[in-house]
Amino acid sequence: MEEGKVLSQSVQQSAAAYAIIHDKFGEAVSAFDGNETMPFFEVINTSIWTEIALFMRDNPKLQFNYLACLSGVDYQAEDKVGIVCNFESLGIFNHKLSVKVKCARSGGSIPSIACVWHTANWHEREAYDMFGMSFAGHPDFKRILCPDDWEGYPLLKDYKVQETYHGIKVPY
Amino acid sequence: MQELDIAGMGSIRVTQKSDNVVVLEKDLMTEQMVLAMGPQHPSTHGVLKLECLTDGEVITEAVPFLGYLHRCFEKCCENVDYPGIVPYTDRLDYLTGMNNEFAYAITVEKLLDIEIPRRVEFIRVMVAELNRIASHLVAIGTYGIDLGAFTPFLFCFRDREHIVALLEWASGARMLYNYIWVGGIANDIPADFNKRVKEFVDYFRPKTVELYKLLTENEIFVKRTIGIGIMPADVAINYGWSGPMLRGSGVKWDLRRNDPYSIYPELDFAVPVPDGKDSEIGDCLSRHLVRVLEMEESLKIIEQCIDKMPSSEGFNPRSAVPKRVRPKAGEVYGRAENPRGELGFYIQSDGKSTKPVRCKARSSCFVNLSAMKDLSKGQLLPDLVAIIGSIDIVLGEVDR
């Protein structure tokens, strides 16, 4: 957090929520980035991500019951892909927080939080479809938007579209 | 008596009745049938495939298959600059073009440092609410057709024609507007626009009563939708539902009130939540009622916009539109209340380029539809149609 800067109320609420998570998980989570537009923290130890997610949902002071969006992102410079999750405590505390989880670009895997929020089920399938990371423990792990036998992961920055699909020329 | 297991025929009971009479009995078992509803089907509101496992008329499971309308919105966004993405956002949920553009514009404006002129705000809200009514009319009309009532569909579309004509007058297009730009609007509304909108509001108010009597209070319609597809509130939140779906389950959550944007804090309107008197909370009828009542609230908002709108003296709609949209480095998740739920944009910008690094559209219908598998268990086939109609999906937004 930047010292000496007056943070808006919503960022302060997010910071307070982060503090509770940091208290429980310590070094497994990164420092809090309190920017105005999307305050977030990153999960360093991705293997306990599902635990952190359960804690965020069930802790009586956090109660992040609403996963607004789970986006896949390609961090090409770091040779990683990751997800950005936007959480909210809908109707209870109304605080928001975002979480980033990264993994290796090829063959990387992130634990699935589909068992914690049902929203994540299809969002994770879409992230896999577009970026290629696998989600360990996902109940229905397959592509969602592209056909099941599509080659490659379209939203990666260095994606080259395949030449033919079932005999149909793809690039136009 | 003994049991034989003959390959391909299941188990057969063999009983010796007498010296030369042997009885073979086989249990009558009904097999489950796989019924593919779609992608071409009158009721799936677009190209959606629902693979249903049915046991007679009862559905044991209905799994949605998406992707038939996937047009790589997010990949296109990375190759087009920020103002150029606006027509793409139109085409997400093509029935609510203005609302999509609104959501996108306020998200990008969070990363820019501009002040939107007040008249622009009022115009944005007015066209967005007009589009909300148009979208709900389609939802209600097509819901009637799904259940066999053909006439409300035409009444709804007749009224929607007036709205679409108004929006065409303002923006130049009937459905895909490219009107709400990042930083302002494309052009000012015509001189008599407010007068005509007021005339429309006065014309439309009694029509909502007529529609209510024709469809919503119709005994057969109520019988078809009450108690069907019930979704409890906490499960709905866990699924990520928003908008009329969530309000139908009894949660009073409207982004225009709970996470306000633009000038909504200054406007006076109610958030309709069913109270369980006419319907069961969380069933299809509740969701339908929320949409019907929301149209009336939108009319109120439009009237207030007309009254409070600053004059057009010396007004330049593009005064705050930057020549080159180059947001500061950072990321933002912005959202707006679309007629179908929460449309969110996650935009990541690197501060140097005029094109976003990542632009993800969090679509309301995508999330609402994900509950289909669990909602449809044990329902009859006609009820499945009723549930899909009440979720009110537009495949453009589901597949992007």
Add this chain to the structure above:
Amino acid sequence: MPLLMGNNLNVWSEALTGFYLFGLPIGLVILAAIPLVFIALYSLTYGVYGERKISAFMQDRLGPMEVGKWGILQTIADILKLLQKEDIVPTSADKFLFVVGPGILFVGSFLAFAVLPFSPAFIGANLNVGLFFAIGIVAIEVVGILAAGWGSNNKWSLYGAVRSVAQIVSYEIPAAIALLCGAMMAGTLDMQKITMLQSGTFGFAHFYLFHSPIAWLPFLIYFIASLAEVNRAPFDIPEAESELVAGYFTEYSGMKFAVIFLAEYGSMFMVSAIISIVFLGGWNSPLPNIGSFALNDWTNGPVWGAFWIIMKGFFFIFVQMWLRWTLPRLRVDQLMYLCWKVLTPFAFVSFVLTAIWEIYVP
């Protein structure tokens, strides 16, 4: 023209009855074919055209306007188009059943026209069990529907066919019981006699609908049950367009589709005619004799009779169309509930009450 002189109709029909060609009763065949052609002509042109225009006006639009003045020739254009269409039979369909289904459907729905009295001097076959024949022969449709649905080799068609069979077979019961009330009031099953017993100088007051204070109940029950018999909304679950694409006739195109459609409109007219005959006086004029204005005498006669029954048939067709475009569709289990738990008990009640009225009230 001799055909307009009512008495000569009898002469003609008797002459035709005796007309044999090569020993075959060609005359009788022509006699049976006349009402078919007659009905086909107007039930198709005016029925389909009427449906499109009526539904259009109810939905705040215009309907067919291009072909002919006010689109009157639209149906002719449609028939011409359908005649020229390629006759597609899906490769995996059961060819025999697929082709024979529409035929049986058509036959089942038109056979009942044979016993409908269109005028005091004109009835196809003057059976003394005419009403019984009319109720029973409609059941042949079920075979046709099942053949069409199964033969299409399409899961959606099968759904529609199975639903339709369940619906038609179930609704025959309250329909038959309600019509039997009418037969009780008349004391005969002969359609021509039922109509003649409702004639009188007071016009509509002689109709069986006003015969007893309970007569409206079988009338209503038969009306609702007949809607289900002809698969019209709100009972059009077998053809539910929004669920089953087109139900049992999804795979049909071209002339076979036209035949099915024709059968549907024909049976619409048939049930309208039956209900007008049994409860509303058939070819009798509803106008009473008021003093010196002998309206009833002026408007009764062989040709007037045909006019009246056709008008009554049209009226009920209009009501059927009105209901179709107003009401949503009932779900399958709600439909069955309505039949077995509502209409059938009420039909029995009306049966008993009509019987009591007939026996004890002079």
